[in-house]
Amino acid sequence: MPVDFDEFVEQQERDISPVSTREEKLAAWKNELAKLYASMEEWLKPYIDSGKVRIEPHTVELVEEYLGRYEAPALSIFIGNNEVIAEPVGSILIGAKGRVDLSGPRRTSRFVLLEEGGPSQTTTTSGANGLEEKFTCSPLRSAIHQRGWYKVTSPPDATATPLDADSFKSAIMDVASAYGV
Numbered sequence: 001m002p003v004d005f006d007e008f009v010e011q012q013e014r015d016i017s018p019v020s021t022r023e024e025k026l027a028a029w030k031n032e033l034a035k036l037y038a039s040m041e042e043w044l045k046p047y048i049d050s051g052k053v054r055i056e057p058h059t060v061e062l063v064e065e066y067l068g069r070y071e072a073p074a075l076s077i078f079i080g081n082n083e084v085i086a087e088p089v090g091s092i093l094i095g096a097k098g099r100v101d102l103s104g105p106r107r108t109s110r111f112v113l114l115e116e117g118g119p120s121q122t123t124t125t126s127g128a129n130g131l132e133e134k135f136t137c138s139p140l141r142s143a144i145h146q147r148g149w150y151k152v153t154s155p156p157d158a159t160a161t162p163l164d165a166d167s168f169k170s171a172i173m174d175v176a177s178a179y180g181v
Contacts, residue, residue: 026067029091032098032113033073036149036163040075040086043165047079054078064092082176086111100149104175111163111171112152 020028037057047053056076063069074087082105089099098113126132150160151167161167 022067025091026070029067029098030072032091033088033100036100036111036113037073037075037086039149039163040077040168043168044077052079060087062088062090064090066092077172079172079176084172084176102171102175104172106177107175109171109175110152110154111149112160113148114150114160115147 041048041055044053044055048055054077056078058074058076059071060074061069062072072088074085077084077086084102084104086100086102089101091098093099093112096112096114100111102109102111149163151163151171152158152160
């Protein structure tokens, strides 16, 4: 911790990171969405090729504090009489780099873009004797070993499962099925 203002200013100068523009942030977010949707299409490719599943891309309008109003890509996935929609929620979230909801006729599943290590919260307490204690915990009951998309369940016992072909197909069945998986 800096002792005086001069040291504080020096530390702040060292900690400067390149700030990207709104356009750069928006382009990076849309790139993440494009990669996610490409993976979804790849995972469903055999069903698309056989005509059992149909995918229709569309756009939705989002408004985020730092990005303003913008158009973002979304996907409608048609399976039988069911439509499942993958729709972005936003890129500016506490503890995550982005979220896409997969919504079906029965429920919604959340896909969250997490950094390696995952989200954490640190609480610092100072005692009367000047001792400081720090406690760090994660809101997730799962370890996040690498950056990527995860299927995240609701708190208080939130877990994160890496999003892959199997977890994606399971999420579709969960949001579209009367019985869940």
